[in-house]
Amino acid sequence: MLQILKRSINKLIITTSAFFVAIFSNNLNADWFALNMTRGSTAVSEEVFELHMLIFWICVVIGVIVFGVMFYSMWRFTKKKNPEPSDFHESTKLEIAWTVVPFLILIFMAIPASQTLIKIYDDEEGDINIHVTGYQWKWQYEYLEDDISFFSNLSTDLDEIYNLVPKGEFYLQEVDEPVVIPAGKRVRFLITANDVIHSWWVPDFAIKQDAIPGFVNTAWTVVDKPGIYRGKCTELCGKNHGFMPVVVKVVEQDEYDSWVNAKKEEAYKLAELTEKDWTAEELSARGEGVYQVNCVACHQVNGQGIPGIFPALAGSDIVMNDKERNIEILMEGVQGAAMNSFDYLSEVELAAVITYTRQAWGNAENGDGEIVLPKDIVDYKKPKI
Amino acid sequence: MQGKNKTLKLLIGAVVGMFFFSFALVPLYNVFCEVTGLNGKVFQASESEVSIEGESRPLALQFISSNNENMPWVFNPSEKSMKIETGKYYTTTFYVKNTTNKTMTSQAVPSVAPSNAADYLKKLECFCFEQQVLEPGEEAYLPVRLLVSNDLPDSINSIVMSYTIFDITDYNNEDLAHHNMGME
């Protein structure tokens, strides 16, 4: 307890001094960044930042004047220094003045604000058009021109979230697959949602648009500087609201083109995989890789799990003999247990990983040895009668 | 105490009035949206009320489709974008297929961006005006016949038309059906 207090007091001192250093030094970059809105990397975000600072300084000036008069009065007109209070309590002139002057200041603020807003609303078809769909709790990106479609999930490890291992640099701001856009091109985002309302925010582009099921909103940007830009979901959307970040990767045109080609090829290959006839060996080999990424943390390399916490797969009756239940567990997860649904994996990956567990560790020899084909997963996804 | 009772009655009247006013906000909102296109809803227009006066200009249309959760159908625009001219009629279609092995009913919900374009987008025919019932495995091309009025403000250079299909099958009335469709 004492330690925590000590640490937080240290932090308080460090951050407070950082604040003053940031305000009074000319070199504002690093520290200022953590205290203020980002300038961002587009013309619009720059303009929004300038607007923000303009309003901020106007407020500061008004504040200094008003609080100045107030603190002066509080100091000068105490009962000790001024035992006889004055009795004035009306002045039409003053009242008119401080109604009209703020009104004029507001008009002065409203003009640039409206101009910037009109610029933001100047929407047209993009060079690249991306259909963004919010899901509980991930984003889907579909490129209208190129038949590319994928989900973008948080890639931060659960162990980091639950403080079992140190947190990485981009804790909660990293995804398995960022949305990629070319630099210098006009990109339009068509934003909607699949279930509840989400909101797609990338501070560096000054874009925040609600994703509403059944309705479409648009936003556009032109980013000149390649780089990785990180954003978040900003509308409460259920328990994992804080765990569905947005990552946008801006690359040069030629890199973008080759990324598009690679994605298309990947999609084509995947379609082929789903339709072809698989052997147990092919699936197992592929499934081992999927297992290493998704399952090994709990069920362990040897399939033994951790007794009392994570069940063993080696020798499990379901894994050896109950193919239907086996698929169901991966698709739905297990209520009340650590086992989540893995339905976001592709059909091939699911079939491969299930087949791998049914083949490895002697499960094939001791059980029915049946394999699961990608087609089985496709069938499972169809509504049952 | 005459005054007291009068004030009391007035206030109770106001409370009841405001309660019903909150429900009146629903149709008011729809009327308001129809007039201003606030939420991007487009209502059915008839040939007679469409005016094609004025000068036509080129315009880009984009079509996107979404499946609301648990909706397993395949649903795609046949064309993802169209170059059109205002004041002229166009027809496009959406491909839809019931990939399940049971009869299902769907409702498509239209939306337009920018939302104030909705007022100038006239749909003479749209699958979104009615429900679709598809047999197992059945597929269809659903038409939309539309016209964008010449009055479209110059600030709008492009319109996005989005359709989201919702599963509205009445599972309670089918003995065999149950909600678990495996996509949850």
Added chain:
Amino acid sequence: MSAVIENHHDEHHHGPAKGLTRWLYTTNHKDIGTLYLWFSFAMFLIGGAMAMVIRAELFEPGMQIVEPEFYNQMITLHGLIMIFGGVMPAFVGLANWLVPMMIGAPDMALPRMNNLSFWILPFAFFVLLSSLFMEGGAPNFGWTFYAPLSTTYAPPSVTFFIFSVHIMGASSIMGAINVIVTIMNMRAPGITLMKMPLFVWSWLITAYLLIAVMPVLAGAVTMMLMDIHFGTSFFNAAGGGDPVLFQHIFWFFGHPEVYIMILPAFGIVSHIIETFARKPLFGYTSMVWAMLSIAILSFVVWAHHMFTVGMPLAAELFFMWATMLIAVPTGVKVFNWVTTMFKGSITYETPMLFACAFVVLFTIGGFSGLMLAIVPADFQYHDTYFVVAHFHYVLVPGAIFSIMAAVYYWIPKWTGNMYDERLGQLHFWLSFISVNVTFFPQHFIGLAGMPRRYPDYALQFADWNMVSTVGAFLFGVSQILFLFIVLKTVIGGKKATDQVWEGARGLEWTVASPAPYHTFSTPPKVD
């Protein structure tokens, strides 16, 4: 101004009954005021405990104390309890105690309804809190309960939540009706509308706002109930409804609601500043007009809570300009308070300290509110901690400080005893420092990009979150001191004079301290 001193009338009335039934059956405005105030204090502590859970979880990055599901229940209940259980009942309690005494009325106009409107409140919050123990947990969709998260995707307890909101609404409406009927019909002869004390004016306007918007809230939750249980589609796109419609209806209620929680504070602070500056309030008439214009404007600015839902340009511009306009009457009020202090003869007893802090910190909250009105900038601020900082600045050092100031200011009249001035000053300084340590850093966290309602956050937000949590716990502990001070004053202390404060004006200071059980059975004469 003169008044008939009431004490000798007392024998003609029944004094308070004894025991629990006194409180259960009471129709006395002072008893009911006391009940409201204690109830709101209890809710303030419960809601505060939830805030401590929230801040403890946010002390460091990572999930430590609660799971995200429970975290969402905490933010939802914290908001609902503080608004409907903390601030609003406290103001109704103050209205009960003070409005009749300020206008020279013997009691509230509808005493039995007064009893009912209080006693259904504990029931409403019992229902709301019991949802914590239901299957699926308590409501977890935020105090703004946006559809469809609060309809199709809600836990089963949402039905109890709706029931509870209905009861809270009924209670508020009855309270508001009572206040209006009392003020409109029971003023002592000579108290014209423009001679009413500002607290009475502020409550009259607040009550009209309540009458106008609480039924709309009731309508919104009724529509939710029908969507959930009776198959209607008010907010469900599949059936032709619109989830954005929910937000419009909610904020049509929600924005006036915000002013419901601040207008009575304006009244309180005006009285305290003129008392301790020993100088009449500057610009009484403009104060009244400012409150009226704030109230009227509050009906045409609701969509500034929804700048990111995708409204057309014209709507965004309209709501931006209308919202900015509110700065004008609000500014007038602040200028008037400052001018009242100018050339006064000021002493700084605890109520005055809280009132001065109110003026400064509420104004800071007003500045961030002005910034939030600027739509392009709001695209960056919306739903971040900048918003959290903004509304906590206007609600905690705003509304809640004004309530505390009111308690210190009038408690000698209520109990007949002076509070312990040294402890009061200590409580003020602890609260003042900790409230700023808690909420000022949240501006930075928000600008740097941390969204609200996040149970966990990226590493760059860690430092200021830690500071904020330390401040929050200090603030929480300081309020235990407040409880102690209040109890100590109730039990005993230096006897208060009838006027209590040297500069106090108004009818309530003409009666004995403590105020007799029945006051102004015959109307006082007011010049």
